[in-house]
Amino acid sequence: MLNRVVLVGRLTKDPELKVSQSNISVATFTLAVNRPFTSANGERGADFINCVVFRKQAENVNQYLKKGSLAGVDGRLQSRSYENKEGQRVYVTEVVCDSVQFLEPKVQGQGSNQQYNNSADSYQNAYGNQSTGSRPAPQKSRQDSKEENPFANADGPVDISDDDLPF
Numbered sequence: 001m002l003n004r005v006v007l008v009g010r011l012t013k014d015p016e017l018k019v020s021q022s023n024i025s026v027a028t029f030t031l032a033v034n035r036p037f038t039s040a041n042g043e044r045g046a047d048f049i050n051c052v053v054f055r056k057q058a059e060n061v062n063q064y065l066k067k068g069s070l071a072g073v074d075g076r077l078q079s080r081s082y083e084n085k086e087g088q089r090v091y092v093t094e095v096v097c098d099s100v101q102f103l104e105p106k107v108q109g110q111g112s113n114q115q116y117n118n119s120a121d122s123y124q125n126a127y128g129n130q131s132t133g134s135r136p137a138p139q140k141s142r143q144d145s146k147e148e149n150p151f152a153n154a155d156g157p158v159d160i161s162d163d164d165l166p167f
Helices: 055-064 114-127 142-148
Strands: 005-011 016-019 025-038 044-054 070-083 089-102
Touching (some): 016 055, 055 089
């Protein structure tokens, strides 16, 4: 049997962190995941998927993610039920996360981890702003690359004679 879920989406609200009676951190959040197709009127729908994560990763999710953050989730689908205060049976289906990836660099001024902020700045300086598409100028030209690596041939087909073949 296989039960695997991989999602990429944005948080619909800030994560909620609780500590269980056995002193285990539990964070819950909802991920809005776009559907791969559009409706008849051209609008793209989304699914809102409940996620739960435990222990240290729950604390990290609570500290570094917020409403609107882009996150990747790897986990398994789980169904459970409980009785609410009115005595009604409530059924819940959620993704139990094995791994949560933070897919956007943290912006300056959020949280208290200065090292994380510095690495995000370094990333922006090295690779440019991904959302605007700006990138730094390449350090070497293609001609320079070919001189360093004679096997690099990105400009077209490779010219090989019969004498070059080992068979």
